[in-house]
Amino acid sequence: MTGMPQYPELDTPCAVVDLDIVDRNIESYQAYCDKHGIGLRPHIKTHKIPAFAAQQMKAGAIGITCQKIGEAEVMADAGLDDILLTYNVLGERKLARLRALFDRIKSLRVVADNAVVVEGLSRAFADSAKPLEILIECDTGGGRCGVQNPAEAVELAKKIQSLPGVKFIGLMTYPATGGGAKVEAFFTSAMKELDAIGLECPVRSSGGTPDMWLAHEVPSVTEHRIGTYIYNDRSLMARGVCKEDDCALRVLTEIVSLPTPGRAIIDAGSKVLTSDLLGLDGYGYVVGHPDVAVKALSEEHGILHFDPATKPFEIGQRIEIIPNHVCVVSNMLDQVHLVRNGDIETVDVAARGCVL
Amino acid sequence: MTGMPQYPELDTPCAVVDLDIVDRNIESYQAYCDKHGIGLRPHIKTHKIPAFAAQQMKAGAIGITCQKIGEAEVMADAGLDDILLTYNVLGERKLARLRALFDRIKSLRVVADNAVVVEGLSRAFADSAKPLEILIECDTGGGRCGVQNPAEAVELAKKIQSLPGVKFIGLMTYPATGGGAKVEAFFTSAMKELDAIGLECPVRSSGGTPDMWLAHEVPSVTEHRIGTYIYNDRSLMARGVCKEDDCALRVLTEIVSLPTPGRAIIDAGSKVLTSDLLGLDGYGYVVGHPDVAVKALSEEHGILHFDPATKPFEIGQRIEIIPNHVCVVSNMLDQVHLVRNGDIETVDVAARGCVL
Known part of the structure; x- marks a missing residue:
């Protein structure tokens, strides 16, 4: 195409990232979240580059999202200090890494969707001065991980509260595209049941780029996790x-x-x-x-x-x-x-x- | 499954490679090629590990195949010194790397399927003491790269012979699965036309794991390139x-x-x-x-x-x-x-x- 940059300095194949577009993508979605009072928690899986995570934080993000401990370690090494790890962590070596990471940054939270994972987390944090905060992952139609209904969420929240070193802090889901109404129904129902037994549920985390401009239509959600929007595709x-x-x-x-x-x-x-x-x-x-x-x-x-x-x-x-x-x-x-x-x-x- | 190794030393996900199976796979296909007088030129793309390439050579391979210069450089650094690079190399920086690699190992050959690539190779090797040997890539039904018919192969061979620094050495194809008869028809026809104008064509290279046990049914082929057989899938x-x-x-x-x-x-x-x-x-x-x-x-x-x-x-x-x-x-x-x-x-x- 006439006029398209050819980048003679670069060898192919490679990826070029236009920083003006990155800036615009970060700023426009931050403005949307600010307008609607939604906490933006970008997922670093899209860029995997600490400088972009820092730029997202500077623009107003409340923290970042990582999927694996290794990603979180890379981000923490670069100074990112508020991380939600949206993965069931299992195994003594991974739990030890999680604990070490927790001990060196401002905030590290994880998710869990079953008692085996929660028990492992409790063992690893039993002697921690402050508890590990856990969000319960809920399957709101995505068909991947997650407890299947609000009753299961309440059961697991009670389990968390019964164990040392861990604290129930909220709900998390990765919804199916177009699944906002199901998220709202699941979260509000679970919140009501949790409230009835005196459990606070301050964090309700949803995510996904496909429905990014519809996040405000799910009022129970306090934070939105989103990755692809920085580059788009x-x-x-x-x-x-x-x-x-x-x-x-x-x-x-x-x-x-x-x-x-x-x-x-x-x-x-x-x-x-x-x-x-x-x-x-x-x-x-x-x-x-x-x-x-x-x-x-x-x-x-x-x-x-x-x-x-x-x-x-x-x-x-x-x-x-x-x-x-x-x-x-x-x-x-x-x-x-x-x-x-x-x-x-x-x-x-x-x-x-x-x-x- | 009861009795399956659980590898408690390893964190998941990861890949485990059974060396007894690797040994057997290398040996059994080498024996097949030896029996049928086919030169085996394993493609390192499957394992990407120099020690396995060395094992393939020790078992009797005539050389290795790489797709990109970067792969060939890694293999050469580890002592692999007979490499066929089955890719159209373009661009001054890549050509300079190709030349530097050529100058430091025993044998480096490349393929080409068009005059632009051949001219670039000639420029990069015009002052070389020994010429770069080129195989012409032929499309025998795979629908990827390659000259489309024997007449085009002959034209390109003549072009190579007309230029300094490069030498036509043979034909190469990556056939469609089940395409042995088409390879044979293409190669024998091209060999006849080349012979008619006095051009020798000592190397005829085919490849692919799916038809690995049928390689002997394509008698014109002198070497078989194959990658996946070392691990299988x-x-x-x-x-x-x-x-x-x-x-x-x-x-x-x-x-x-x-x-x-x-x-x-x-x-x-x-x-x-x-x-x-x-x-x-x-x-x-x-x-x-x-x-x-x-x-x-x-x-x-x-x-x-x-x-x-x-x-x-x-x-x-x-x-x-x-x-x-x-x-x-x-x-x-x-x-x-x-x-x-x-x-x-x-x-x-x-x-x-x-x-x-």
């Missing part, structure tokens, strides 16, 4: 949640072969774009070429299909692809390139690959 | 190429939640198992539990579905999963754990993430 474009100009991360890739009319091969495959489809056709959106399909990926090759009567590409030409699912792309790359006004800064994706 | 089990006992790499993962009858949540998601389906249902095979489906993955969670009347799992229990596509799993992990007779050795996946 093709799946959110397809849902109408963002526009192409809101997509901050693009995969820069080069045409390496034009074997036959209607087909081009790029040097970005599943090792960069991943096989995540998220219900879409094809593996990304080719910027400036809405009619070109990213038809298939092997590990190091992407196969573009287009009208054989057209010649949109030359060998060596660079194109940008907005990935289907940007969070998983971040996880494929040791580094990304931050761009603003023609300047490029290369930074490590510090929390990449932290699955433990 | 669920896709090859489904094709009947290997059995469960031939699968050397398993993802060790833990049940972290049992939210409802018929559903269990594991701590391995797409950040370990990846979203590669390879035409299969579900995201892996749960060892010992053929009726359990790995129904869905998010980044850090896997969702298992099973008969709600059964209770196959407990929270904290460990299971092993044979992934759909093992090569991409290797690429997700900084380290893997090699096991033999109860001993565990943890090694770096040294060429992980080398997309440049």
Whole structure:
């Protein structure tokens, strides 16, 4: 596409992140949360970069969300000191790491959805000066983790309150898209039952980028966890949640072969774009070429299909692809390139690959 | 499953690699290639570990295959000195790296499927004491890179021979599964046309694990490139190429939640198992539990579905999963754990993430 930056300084495939778009995405959703009195707790899984987490905090976030202890450790090392770990932590070594992290930052909370996890947490924090605060994960239709109904939430809250070292602090859910009403029904019902037995439930945490602009329609929620909004991606474009100009991360890739009319091969495959489809056709959106399909990926090759009567590409030409699912792309790359006004800064994706 | 190793020394999710199975896989395919007079050139993309490449060489391989220069550099640093790089190399920086690698190892060959790539290679090697040997990549039905017919191959071979610093050495293809007859037709036709103009074509390279046991039915082929056979995976089990006992790499993962009858949540998601389906249902095979489906993955969670009347799992229990596509799993992990007779050795996946 004429005029598209070609970044001759960079080798392909790689990811470029437009900092002006990042700024706008952070600021606009912070403004929305501020307006509606919702605490914004960004999920670092999308960027995995401490500097972006710090920028989110500076903009007004109440804390950050991590999924794995390894991610939280990376963020804590960089000074992020209010972390919600939305994962059932099990096992003595992981519990010891959790405790060590808890002891060195201002606030670390976790979630749990079953008694085995709660008992492990209690053992690890039994001698802690301040208790570990636990949110109970609730399945409000997402079909992943979570207690299945308010009665189970109340039972688990009572269990937490009966054990040393831990304290029940609230409810957490990762809802299905469009599931706001179910969240509200679950949370308000559980809050009523908890109140009836004298248990306070000050934190009600929901999340997700697809329904980000509908968060205010779930009044019981006190905080919203959201990751993808900082970069956005093709799946959110397809849902109408963002526009192409809101997509901050693009995969820069080069045409390496034009074997036959209607087909081009790029040097970005599943090792960069991943096989995540998220219900879409094809593996990304080719910027400036809405009619070109990213038809298939092997590990190091992407196969573009287009009208054989057209010649949109030359060998060596660079194109940008907005990935289907940007969070998983971040996880494929040791580094990304931050761009603003023609300047490029290369930074490590510090929390990449932290699955433990 | 009773009796399955639980590896209490390891944290989950992770990958364990059974070295006895690795040995058997390497030896049995080397024996097949030796019997049929086929040069075996293993593709390191599956393991990305220099020690395994060295083991493949020691067993009798004629050299190794890499896809990207970064992978080849890692292997060369470890002493692997006969490498075929099956990729169109473009761009001055990559060409300079290719030249530097060429100058320090015994043999480095590349492929090309178009004149732009060939001209770049010639520029980078014009002053080389010995020429860079190039194989022409041929599309024999795979629909990825490659010249489209023998006439195009001959044209490109003539182009190579007309340029300084480069030498035409043969033909290369990555065929479609079941495409042996097409490879044979393409190669023999191209060889005849090349012979007619006095061009020697000593190397004819094909590849792929799915048809690994049919390689001898393509007599024109002098070398076979193959990656997955060292570990094997669920896709090859489904094709009947290997059995469960031939699968050397398993993802060790833990049940972290049992939210409802018929559903269990594991701590391995797409950040370990990846979203590669390879035409299969579900995201892996749960060892010992053929009726359990790995129904869905998010980044850090896997969702298992099973008969709600059964209770196959407990929270904290460990299971092993044979992934759909093992090569991409290797690429997700900084380290893997090699096991033999109860001993565990943890090694770096040294060429992980080398997309440049």
